[in-house]
Amino acid sequence: MTKPPTIRDVARLSGVSTATVSRYFSGKTDAIAPRTIESVRQAAKVLGYTPSEIGRSLRLAQSRVVVMLVPDATNHFTADIAVSVESALKGIGLSMVLANTGENAAQQDRLLADAQGLRARAIVLQGAIDTPRLRELVAKQGNLIFANRRPAQGIVAPYVGIDNFQAGLAVGRYFIERGYENWVAIHGPRHYFGSTARLDGFIAGVGDASRVLQFESPYTMQAGYEHACRLLDLAPKKYSVFCANDMIAYGFYRAAMERNLRVPDDLVIFGFDDNRLNEWLAPWLTTVKVPALEFGPAIAKLIEMPKPGFEDGRSIILPFELKVRQSA
Amino acid sequence: MTKPPTIRDVARLSGVSTATVSRYFSGKTDAIAPRTIESVRQAAKVLGYTPSEIGRSLRLAQSRVVVMLVPDATNHFTADIAVSVESALKGIGLSMVLANTGENAAQQDRLLADAQGLRARAIVLQGAIDTPRLRELVAKQGNLIFANRRPAQGIVAPYVGIDNFQAGLAVGRYFIERGYENWVAIHGPRHYFGSTARLDGFIAGVGDASRVLQFESPYTMQAGYEHACRLLDLAPKKYSVFCANDMIAYGFYRAAMERNLRVPDDLVIFGFDDNRLNEWLAPWLTTVKVPALEFGPAIAKLIEMPKPGFEDGRSIILPFELKVRQSA
DNA sequence: AATGAGGATGTAATCGTTAACATCAGATGC
DNA sequence: GCATCTGATGTTAACGATTACATCCTCATT
Numbered sequence: 001m002t003k004p005p006t007i008r009d010v011a012r013l014s015g016v017s018t019a020t021v022s023r024y025f026s027g028k029t030d031a032i033a034p035r036t037i038e039s040v041r042q043a044a045k046v047l048g049y050t051p052s053e054i055g056r057s058l059r060l061a062q063s064r065v066v067v068m069l070v071p072d073a074t075n076h077f078t079a080d081i082a083v084s085v086e087s088a089l090k091g092i093g094l095s096m097v098l099a100n101t102g103e104n105a106a107q108q109d110r111l112l113a114d115a116q117g118l119r120a121r122a123i124v125l126q127g128a129i130d131t132p133r134l135r136e137l138v139a140k141q142g143n144l145i146f147a148n149r150r151p152a153q154g155i156v157a158p159y160v161g162i163d164n165f166q167a168g169l170a171v172g173r174y175f176i177e178r179g180y181e182n183w184v185a186i187h188g189p190r191h192y193f194g195s196t197a198r199l200d201g202f203i204a205g206v207g208d209a210s211r212v213l214q215f216e217s218p219y220t221m222q223a224g225y226e227h228a229c230r231l232l233d234l235a236p237k238k239y240s241v242f243c244a245n246d247m248i249a250y251g252f253y254r255a256a257m258e259r260n261l262r263v264p265d266d267l268v269i270f271g272f273d274d275n276r277l278n279e280w281l282a283p284w285l286t287t288v289k290v291p292a293l294e295f296g297p298a299i300a301k302l303i304e305m306p307k308p309g310f311e312d313g314r315s316i317i318l319p320f321e322l323k324v325r326q327s328a
Numbered sequence: 329m330t331k332p333p334t335i336r337d338v339a340r341l342s343g344v345s346t347a348t349v350s351r352y353f354s355g356k357t358d359a360i361a362p363r364t365i366e367s368v369r370q371a372a373k374v375l376g377y378t379p380s381e382i383g384r385s386l387r388l389a390q391s392r393v394v395v396m397l398v399p400d401a402t403n404h405f406t407a408d409i410a411v412s413v414e415s416a417l418k419g420i421g422l423s424m425v426l427a428n429t430g431e432n433a434a435q436q437d438r439l440l441a442d443a444q445g446l447r448a449r450a451i452v453l454q455g456a457i458d459t460p461r462l463r464e465l466v467a468k469q470g471n472l473i474f475a476n477r478r479p480a481q482g483i484v485a486p487y488v489g490i491d492n493f494q495a496g497l498a499v500g501r502y503f504i505e506r507g508y509e510n511w512v513a514i515h516g517p518r519h520y521f522g523s524t525a526r527l528d529g530f531i532a533g534v535g536d537a538s539r540v541l542q543f544e545s546p547y548t549m550q551a552g553y554e555h556a557c558r559l560l561d562l563a564p565k566k567y568s569v570f571c572a573n574d575m576i577a578y579g580f581y582r583a584a585m586e587r588n589l590r591v592p593d594d595l596v597i598f599g600f601d602d603n604r605l606n607e608w609l610a611p612w613l614t615t616v617k618v619p620a621l622e623f624g625p626a627i628a629k630l631i632e633m634p635k636p637g638f639e640d641g642r643s644i645i646l647p648f649e650l651k652v653r654q655s656a
Numbered sequence: 657a658a659t660g661a662g663g664a665t666g667t668a669a670t671c672g673t674t675a676a677c678a679t680c681a682g683a684t685g686c
Numbered sequence: 687g688c689a690t691c692t693g694a695t696g697t698t699a700a701c702g703a704t705t706a707c708a709t710c711c712t713c714a715t716t
Contacts, residue, residue: 002468003389004444004447004469006701006702006703007702007703007704008702008703016665016666017665017666017667018666018667018702018703018704019665019666019667019668019704019705020664020665020666021703022702022703022704022705023665023704023705025703026703026704031663031664031665032664032665033663033664033665036664036665048464048468050441050444050445051445051702051703052386052445052447052701052702052703053442053445053446053447053703054382054385054386054391054446054447054701054702054703055386055671055701055702055703055704056702056703056704057382057671057703058380058382058383058386058670058671058672058673058701058702058703059670059671059702059703059704059705060671060703060704061331061671061672063382065425073407073410073411073414074404074407074408074411074604076402076404079401079402079407080402082401082426083401083402083428086401086426086427086428087428087430090427095425095427095442095446096425096426096427097393097423097424097425097426098410098414098424098425098426099414099418099423099424100411100414100415102415113378114381114423116332116378117378117379117380117381118381118382118423119332119380119381119382136376140330140376141332221608225608250608250609251608254608276402277605277609280549280553280578280579280582281578281605281609281610282609334671334672334673335672335673335674336672344695344696345695345696345697346672346673346674346696346697347674347675347695347696347697347698348694348695348696350672350673350674350675351674351675351695353673354673354674359693359694359695360694360695361693361694361695364694364695379672379673380671380672380673382671382672382673383671383672383673383674383701384672384673384674385673385701386671386672386673386701386702386703387672387673387674387675387700387701388673388674388701389701389702
């Protein structure tokens with residue numbers, strides 16, 4: 001209704017200068033007389049004053065906002081990472097803005113511009129698409145952090161996440177070790193950095209690219225379902241399928257169920273991420289566990305690091321784990 | 329690295345005043361000569377200039393940020409609403425900040441203060457907890473919007489969502505119609521406004537409160553699971569269970585599976601929300617469909633509405649739908 | 657009593673943008 | 687030729703906070 005009280009209103013009411021009020025709200029209380037502190041506190045309370053983050057940001061040329069760009073906020077794994085980051089950031093006094101790129105390069109670039117406009121303290125990208133604008137921003141701002149997928153060749157910026165190649169490798173080796181046949185890899189979109197790292201690792205693991213059926217796929221249940229339908233109807237076999245994430249695996253599984261196929265007797269399915277739904281809704285899914293909740297602290301640490309930390313592209317590699325369950 | 333260019337830098341480079349540059353970036357281009365437009369455009373591009381949202385917000389005493397407070401961002405239904413709102417807001421030039429209250433009153437109040445500090449254009453609450461601070465804010469700022477759960481008695485603010493009482497009523501009537509017995513209601517926490525509206529509706533629907541076993545529960549799978557274990561072990565019966573949301577229903581179902589109970593022969597389960605996972609992972613779940621994707625446009629409309637819209641607590645009631653599947 | 661130290665507080669410039677108002681050049685009307 | 691108008695652009699005072707620097711006061715010291 002009425003516009004919010006400013007530092008000046010508080011100063012006037014408590015009979016001090018704006019400088020003193022500012023000191024009070026920036027925690028420099030040991031330089032203020034106790035009586036003054038009390039009177040400022042009172043006045044602020046009476047007026048219902050909250051310092052304007054905007055005024056402060058302008059003055060300090062530094063906002064407390066961190067922008068997180070995600071390809072799909074309804075992906076449970078993505079959401080887990082976002083929650084973890086948000087809560088870690090709050091711990092160091094920062095807010096998180098979440099925005100969806102919808103796996104769309106133009107949309108991503110628009111959002112990057114927005115983030116720049118907000119003078120974001122940092123920009124965290126879960127699944128970035130390689131565009132000129134992105135490269136420009138990395139070079140000029142140097143406050144971008146790549147989460148879960150490494151930046152493309154030639155982009156120097158810190159990365160937080162597992163080693164996707166090694167994870168793919170581990171799955172591939174597991175396939176060999178167990179003697180699985182009819183390998184299928186449903187991998188993520190090629191425009192995502194590191195989306196293919198998993199695939200490359202997997203191929204290195206099984207040791208023979210020519211025997212791997214490869215499909216490029218969006219990271220959705222729908223896509224997994226469709227790939228499965230095509231595959232299972234055209235050339236039914238006992239496939240061993242490595243899916244780029246759990247969503248794709250869910251979709252694949254559903255198609256298999258509809259055809260009365262059983263895991264692991266008629267079909268082997270591997271997912272990736274081990275999002276928290278698995279425990280409840282897909283306790284059958286063998287997958288690679290990525291520690292979603294460790295992203296927040298790692299990213300917070302990176303942001304608090306003095307600038308040089310960004311510039312030399314320091315990264316934090318998290319551990320992964322093969323989670324073997326019924327489907328393999 | 330280097331600090332970002334300002335409007336002054338652009339003005340200097342293109343040889344015009346800051347006012348002209350400002351006009352260009354606020355879209356008042358029809359008052360500028362075409363040649364000037366071009367030179368400003370060029371200069372901005374060369375410098376990589378993006379207007380500072382902070383400077384603009386300060387000057388306009390109005391930010392373009394909308395804060396959304398959610399009790400649990402990893403709940404898929406919540407995430408769907410958030411995505412819908414975010415995308416609708418982007419359509420009208422606003423950004424969304426997402427924050428988790430973690431179902432915690434103190435945390436909610438802290439976040440409300442943060443939102444106030446950001447001078448948020450609006451604050452959207454998915455599941456608000458009734459606190460003095462909340463009431464104060466509603467009265468003083470008048471820019472709060474309640475989503476999915478109505479505000480408590482005495483709080484006048486717009487609401488977007490279904491009529492929870494009517495939905496509960498429909499479920500209760502369906503129970504009667506189908507002749508279900510052994511009614512159980514696992515309802516949400518009492519401190520959520522409207523959490524009990526569903527329960528009250530349900531009781532009105534079945535018509536006899538004394539025959540309804542009631543449990544208060546957090547909105548989690550874990551909680552649903554635990555309630556189910558206790559109930560099914562202590563006094564096994566063919567229960568007909570109305571869960572406060574789908575998560576609770578998932579947990580309940582898992583416990584039932586572990587005991588080799590089948591739906592609907594040994595057990596009837598109703599969920600609530602019909603989040604998008606159901607289609608893929610829980611195609612058996614009977615539930616009340618709440619149109620998550622309609623929240624965004626509705627909320628955007630409310631925010632664009634001139635102030636009086638807020639003040640008289642105008643609301644948008646969305647339709648719901650009983651989605652009967654295998655579990656009932 | 658004069659000096660100085662040091663603690664508490666005030667003054668004022670500044671951050672990047674917008675917009676009301678001022679200015680100015682050229683076109684128009686008489 | 688002068689007044690007037692119009693369209694393009696410039697000048698400048700905000701917006702709300704922070705902070706370097708200045709000031710003032712009180713004591714302690716000599």
